[in-house]
Amino acid sequence: MEHVAVLAARAEREAGGRPAVDKRMTAEAAVQLIRDGDHVAIGGTLYSRTPMALVFALLRQRRRHLTVSRPLACYEIELFLSTGALDRIVSSWVGIGLPWGLAPIFRHYVERGEVAYDEWSHLAIGLRYKAGAMGVPFLPTLTMLGSDLAARLDLQTVTCPYTGERLAAVPALNPDVALIHAHRADMLGNVQVDGYRHMDVDMARAARTVIVSAEEIVSPEQIAAHPDRTMLPHFAVDAVVAAPHGAYPHECYGRYGPDLRHFDGYAAAAKEQGPAAGLRYVEENVDAHADFAGFLAAAGPDRLAALAADAGELTPR
């Protein structure tokens, strides 16, 4: 594991410019900020507020030797695996979702030792991003102690200089790039979300480059009308991508529910054909379309409207 010194983590941020300018670009242009070998942190968790429009744009590029981190990872991980993009997964849980059983493509690559899976506890992943966001090299915690997870990761402990108590020292994680999907952003990169925030704030503030897609691009005045909803300030964001339904087929709180039927089709094919099914999914759903709008058009407006109705039933107006 690569450990980050305090000053090294700061240096880029200190030196970097913070121009308050129009940062809008297409998803295809934004993912050009990602290079082979990068560590890409994917916002949201499991099938909630996954930045799917950005994920699809990155899949289309067929980058190599990536590390992907995520609090809980869903089948997007299997798409990266099936296209040969990944060397390493950093997460606390990798699957599709409880009803679909074990993720067969994930099993294929990890059981053969072709791709590494660094398994942390869920809190430890969160504290790794948080330490990165705070600009400190580690955070002390009472979790993970005594487990085989800790032993396998060679997790170190620290002794409190005040009380003498022993705690686990979870190392900072500063991803090269964070991909975040939000409800709204202005062109400068002020970002708002509704509902739960997953680990997105810490993940973004820890990252060296931050790409945000948003359901809506709004004016700076609309942001300022509800400043308490802003989760990231413009100076912590590098690129802004307009992406309505940009988490589909996953959910976006208050906007649309997950398309579980789409999951059924994917999971059945993956179970039957393994990585070939993952590759075919990318060819048919990503490569076959010019952009994410093409994928949404194939899903159809009726489907999207039904998922929006699901969200309306479950969230306060």
Added chain:
Amino acid sequence: MSDITADIPPDTTGDITAEELMAITASRLLADHKVVFAGVGMPLLASAVARHRHAPHLTIVLEGGIIGTALLPGKLPISTNEMRAAYGAQMLTDITDIFLYAQRGYFDYGFLGAAQVDMYGNINTSVIGTMERPRVRLPGSGGANDIISLCNEVLIVTQHEPRRFVERVDFVTSPGYLSGGDSRARAGLVTGRLGAVVTDLALLDFEPVSRRMRLCALQPGVSVSQVRAQTGFELLLSDEITELAPPSAQEVAIYRELRDGPVAVTVQTP
């Protein structure tokens, strides 16, 4: 663990599933005015049953950043991070924040399922076989390691079968009492304790000195030898082994309404 259902008539429909039996038995362990950190599936269902029956002030917390969820009957979540899980919630925050409430000591119960559990309550959800040569790579800890490390009292609910109840787990994803005695505390896990294990056959706990799993009570009609046959290690026996009250008609009705949605009532017109 007092039995608060002794005065309720049993369900006589006779078609109670193992899952219903486990969830209902487990629900009785949750007291009112407490906070439970629940995983999805049976732990969440059991927590919801408790809230709808004897513990209306039980606050259910889910790791997706959700505090005080109400849940919509018939639309229970399959993930801790989705709108169904957040239905009626009092507070939405982020994931790390939820676990930090646990670390601060706010969560009276942590409530888990288990793919594989051993005689000291260690849970494996990482690998069958070894990490070097996995037979099956499982999804991983999720929040289970944190819940068992940080919640004040941990409850485990799982089906009772030899492949689940093993002498030693293949991999300690989530540490119970590790190798027994004071080994958990020596590893630095100074918070939290394991309370009960609820199965379709029995209610078990951990003997206070050896920290080995101990049989406390049997599900209705189950014998000690049946439990032993389904356990892959030598169980300790409590001095007095009681029989659990069968699920009441009320408990079963609450459980099924939560799972399936409101029951359609046919109103007969004169």
